[in-house]
Amino acid sequence: MNEISTSRDAPFILVPPRRTAIPMVVASPHSGRSYPPDFLARTRLDLPALRRSEDFHLDELLADAPDLGASLLCATFPRIYCDANRAATELDPGMFTEPLPPGCDSTSPRVRAGLGVIPRISAAGAPLYRTRLPFADAAERIRHFWMPYHAALAALIQAQVAAHGACLLVDCHSMPGIAGPDAPDFVLGDGWGTSCAPVVSAAAEAALRAQGFATSRNKPYAGGYVTRHYGQPARHRHALQVEISRPLYMDENRLVPHEGFTAIRAAMTDLLRTLAGVAQDLARSADTTS
DSSP, rough: OOOOBOOOOOOOEEEOOOOSOSSSEEEEOOOOOOOOHHHHHHSSHHHHHHTTTSOTTHHHTTTTGGGTTEEEEOOSTTTTHHEEEEOBBBGGGBSSSSOOOTOOOOSSSHHHTTSSSSSOOOOTTTBSSSSSOOHHHHHHIIIIIHHHHHEEEEEEEHHHHHHHHHHEEEEEEEEOOOOOOOOOOOEOOOTTTSSSOOOHHHHHHHHHHHHHEEEEEESOOOHHHHHHHHBGGGGEEEEEEEEEEEGEEETTTTEEEEHHHHHHHHHHHHHHHHHHHHHHHHHHHHHHHH
């Protein structure tokens, strides 16, 4: 996934464990960079402006996850085209030529901000489209991209629960640099303590701080649809969102990795190694309580 694509690629890349599988899934729903030609023809923005909505190079930062025994799932489609971290029903009625079908959530904070499952604006707040879209366009994106990605993610989690009794999902993202003396390098989102056991967030925070990074919990990112939907600790399904500050590993203006990339990849591998141990402990605990 190193190159930009303007073709209609498969909706995700799945890298299975390269050693004995552990009850952990690592995912990157926003690092996709396959831009369909019909989308590029419809948008007001050029490719560099569109790309600023990507979670740049997250799939590469996470590339060691299978060596730890985790499955690695990465979307290939860009979030600005279809956002896998939104509910499929989060749709903006003002974007389409026809009324939305029943059951759509047109009033969520994300939709009101222009960032539903089919975004209306870019990360910089610029309108994406010259005209309204046919609703069939949104339905096709959800059917071809969103649904297969989530079917794969749900199947991975269920397989680990069936095999081990529990599963930890580590849902990874990147965030723009935040200014200020107390700005975090990493933000850990657990839905304010609802999406995973406390030990998961605590272990992640301790591992990052031991490496000298500044961390924050749930501010400003508490977790999106993926964390809220799949994080069900009472059912031994735990989900933690990890946001990485982009200036740690890339030039935000030129959209390329810089000399810090290798160190941040190593830091992510160390974090995932810690969480792998936590996932195995959670599975052992689930086995004793089942």
